[in-house]
Amino acid sequence: SFKTDEHNRRYPVHGPVDAKTQVLLRKKEKRVTSWPDLIARVFRIDVKADVDAIHPTEFCHNCWTIMHRKFSSAPCEVYFPRNATMEWHPHTPSCDICHTVRRGLKRKRHQPNVQLSKKLKTVLDQARQARQRKRRAHARISSKEVMKKITNCSKIHLGTNLLAVDFPAHFVKSISCQICEHILADPVETSCKHVFCRICILRCLKVMGSYCPSCRYPCFPTDLESPVKSFLSILNSLVVKCPAKECNEEVSLEKYNHHVSSHKESKETFVHINKGGRPRQHLLSLTRRAQKHRLRELKMQVKAFADKEEGGDVKSVCLTLFLLALRARNEHRQANELEAIMQGRGSDL
Structure with a gap:
């Protein structure tokens, strides 16, 4: 029914927003009252010029959830399609979507083997699921490698191996960028509560598309905000080792840039030469x-x-x-x- 199975709900594309969404928009002081305006703000798609005979007149509950959580402050892990947003092309007689069904003789189907045991079916299902998990893991790893090549920040960001204290793995992950896996530099937070280096997330959004690299939730450069002050104070208080060869000093992350600049000034003041050994x-x-x-x-x-x-x-x-x-x-x-x-x-x- 409509109340019990919410995932089968449909919402009119050109109608007014429902009561629940309207209450949320009032709390956020948004003046949007119709679905076309809301779709344009969240998905960057203008549906006002759609033709009812060609374009869809309704959207699903999953899209409704994405729009609803876009304006709510709760963290979310909503599924968002991996491919880019679908483009609606002009209607033609040879349309691949709405062409007439092919008329002809149906191919004779083989009757399913009733003798196939349940155990064999279970084994086949498990093998198929294992292949799918392996395929997803491989795609995730390759995607992460591509993003690391896009950011190319190994020379400007500090690695976690420079931390002076051996922190637990989960803590190190929380203060690391989820793209380059270095210590966060100029951190920013997305609307889905994931934290990245500013330069890393901006480069990925420009190349990969407008979605979060961690959960694929819609994300735009204008949505990026600074994390809470307590998190920034913890991050700045971390002690790191100076990577210079002749310097074994340990400094806080907040004073690291000043410490490195002192090394650069000393190098500029005296340029060492081999002859005579005099600066x-x-x-x-x-x-x-x-x-x-x-x-x-x-x-x-x-x-x-x-x-x-x-x-x-x-x-x-x-x-x-x-x-x-x-x-x-x-x-x-x-x-x-x-x-x-x-x-x-x-x-x-």
Whole structure:
């Protein structure tokens, strides 16, 4: 019946929303009152121009559940089709969906073997289920490998092997990205309560489609939110080992970037050479004559490039190199001022 078997329910595509959905939308302060508007917001499909003679006039309870849980805050593991959303093509006489049934003689069917034992049927069913489980597991593994290749974040994210404490496996999984399996970096949370690195989930949504990589629930970049503060405080308090070769220091994840930047500054200050074993001085600490001597080869290369490509304008080439260096160090304010001077909108150098 309609009340007992809810999975056989059907809802009109062009009708108003039902009472239960209307109550939920009022709680969330949404002004949507009809199914076409709700379908457009959740599935990104415009059904207002559908023709009743061609397009379906009803949708199933599974789609209703997806739309209902889209606006509810409860965690969900709703099935969502693996394939992309179906596209409705213009109607033609040779339509593969609604063409007339083939008229002809029916093929004679063999009568099922009554002697087949129940035990053999059970064995066959178990073998079929085992094959299906193996196929699903293989597809899941291959999908995870594809997503790891898409993110390609092994050089910018920290692995869980750098944790200073040997935490339980379930805790490590909870503070790891479910795509790249590294420690969460700039974590974001989806509407289905799964947590990923921001760069990983954005790359996967762009390439794989608008669904959660863990449960395949509909997910869009606008749905991503920051996790609760208590989770972020636990994540930032984790102690990790510094991956530098000569550094055995253990720092919290919150102070890790500052610690690594100190390593980079020390490398920029002294560039070690093999001859004499003495640290080489930084370029800015030298005299003008020594600077000219060290940059002599680079100066010749810049002059050759300017003569070949820019008509001998060495100044514009040097200014462009300086502008690119400022942009690379995220010093955009100084870069904008320099760019304005180069384009003649500011004071002369």
